[in-house]
Amino acid sequence: MRVIEVEQPGGPEQLSVVERPDPVPAGGELLIRVAAAGVNRADLLQREGHYPPPPGVPAWPGLEVSGTVVGRGPEVDAATWPDGLPVAALLGGGGYAELVTVPVGQVLPVPDGVDLIAAAGLPEAACTAWTNLIDSGGLAAGETLLVQGGSGGVGSLAVQIAAALGARVLTTAGGPERAARCRELGADVVIDHRMQDVTAAVHEATDGRGVDVVLDVLGAGGLETNLAALATGGRLVVIGTQRGARGTLDLGLLMAKRAYVTGSTLRSRTVAEKSRVVAQVAHRVWPMVADGRVRPVVHATLPLDRADEAHRLLDSGEVFGKVLLLP
Numbered sequence: 001m002r003v004i005e006v007e008q009p010g011g012p013e014q015l016s017v018v019e020r021p022d023p024v025p026a027g028g029e030l031l032i033r034v035a036a037a038g039v040n041r042a043d044l045l046q047r048e049g050h051y052p053p054p055p056g057v058p059a060w061p062g063l064e065v066s067g068t069v070v071g072r073g074p075e076v077d078a079a080t081w082p083d084g085l086p087v088a089a090l091l092g093g094g095g096y097a098e099l100v101t102v103p104v105g106q107v108l109p110v111p112d113g114v115d116l117i118a119a120a121g122l123p124e125a126a127c128t129a130w131t132n133l134i135d136s137g138g139l140a141a142g143e144t145l146l147v148q149g150g151s152g153g154v155g156s157l158a159v160q161i162a163a164a165l166g167a168r169v170l171t172t173a174g175g176p177e178r179a180a181r182c183r184e185l186g187a188d189v190v191i192d193h194r195m196q197d198v199t200a201a202v203h204e205a206t207d208g209r210g211v212d213v214v215l216d217v218l219g220a221g222g223l224e225t226n227l228a229a230l231a232t233g234g235r236l237v238v239i240g241t242q243r244g245a246r247g248t249l250d251l252g253l254l255m256a257k258r259a260y261v262t263g264s265t266l267r268s269r270t271v272a273e274k275s276r277v278v279a280q281v282a283h284r285v286w287p288m289v290a291d292g293r294v295r296p297v298v299h300a301t302l303p304l305d306r307a308d309e310a311h312r313l314l315d316s317g318e319v320f321g322k323v324l325l326l327p
């Protein structure tokens with residue numbers, strides 16, 4: 001099969017098409033013929049050599065795919081997982097390929113109303129948004145959320161899921177066009193972080209109270225703003241470090257607000273932990289997709305052999321939602 005490998009850690013020019021043996025599904029795994037593979041920011045970090053794949057997964061990038069079942073390992077029921085079944089899957093790596101193997105617990109049906117290609121943009125973003133908003137952030141209906149980066153792959157899903165849950169959603173976006181699109185996704189308040197003071201805008205929108213949960217992709221560079229944005233008892237959930245991993249936290253303010261700071265990564269979790277998140281997403285998020293409250297947001301699709309272009313596009317900051325690769 002054809003895969004996209006990273007020749008040497010470095011820029012997008014290091015991505016090249018190579019032939020690798022077809023994978024063989026182990027016990028409890030499916031073999032999937034890939035229809036589309038999602039491109040994630042983590043893939044760019046992996047390409048640069050900053051985010052090595054966990055043990056046991058292929059060396060090439062790719063954290064999510066959609067496709068059809070074409071084989072099963074031992075202990076997988078052929079009646080439940082027949083050949084030709086359209087599915088989407090959360091991977092530990094290896095999605096930039098014509099074929100992938102994946103534990104059945106990390107596989108989802110393609111939700112009703114979503115085409116097979118667009119479904120590739122859902123697993124990583126939906127699982128990340130769900131587990132961080134709900135498991136880590138404890139977000140409940142009627143609470144207020146700030147999504148830092150509602151225009152991103154994860155952010156665009158987080159905005160929609162939180163709105164569907166009945167939360168009031170504030171989000172940041174870079175520029176008026178991206179802000180308008182975040183409103184279309186269901187954000188109640190959009191703050192253009194290029195033009196506005198985010199802290200002041202959050203306080204204005206919440207009558208000075210602040211928000212119950214912040215979902216953050218900025219990391220160190222967002223700590224001060226995010227802590228200032230929290231209400232008493234608020235929860236800051238960090239999922240990205242786009243503006244640094246080490247920062248200074250005002251512990252006096254943290255104590256005064258009785259606030260919480262937490263974070264998580266999805267990729268490093270065990271198959272059992274990922275399977276639990278996938279099951280929750282199937283149970284709670286897929287019905288939102290099926291009834292149209294949550295949609296995959298696909299910015300562009302490109303052939304697999306133009307993975308370098310896909311990485312340049314994501315790096316350009318112009319992408320709204322997801323870029324998908326088609327083998």
Ligand SMILES: NC(=O)c1ccc[n+]([C@@H]2O[C@H](COP(=O)([O-])OP(=O)(O)OC[C@H]3O[C@@H](n4cnc5c(N)ncnc54)[C@H](OP(=O)(O)O)[C@@H]3O)[C@@H](O)[C@H]2O)c1
Pocket residue numbers: 040041042124128148149150151152153154155172173174175178193217218238239240241242264265266267314317319321
């Ligand atoms: N922890 C996990 O399990 C996990 C899983 C998946 C992804 N992630 C991480 O989550 C982050 C987002 O991933 P993604 O795939 O959604 O990436 P993405 O599609 O590239 O989105 C990045 C977002 O950051 C926003 N942004 C950039 N500068 C900003 C600023 N100064 N203030 C506010 N927002 C800003 C961008 O919005 P504008 O251009 O509109 O400003 C964009 O929406 C990445 O760091 C990724 O590594 C973590």
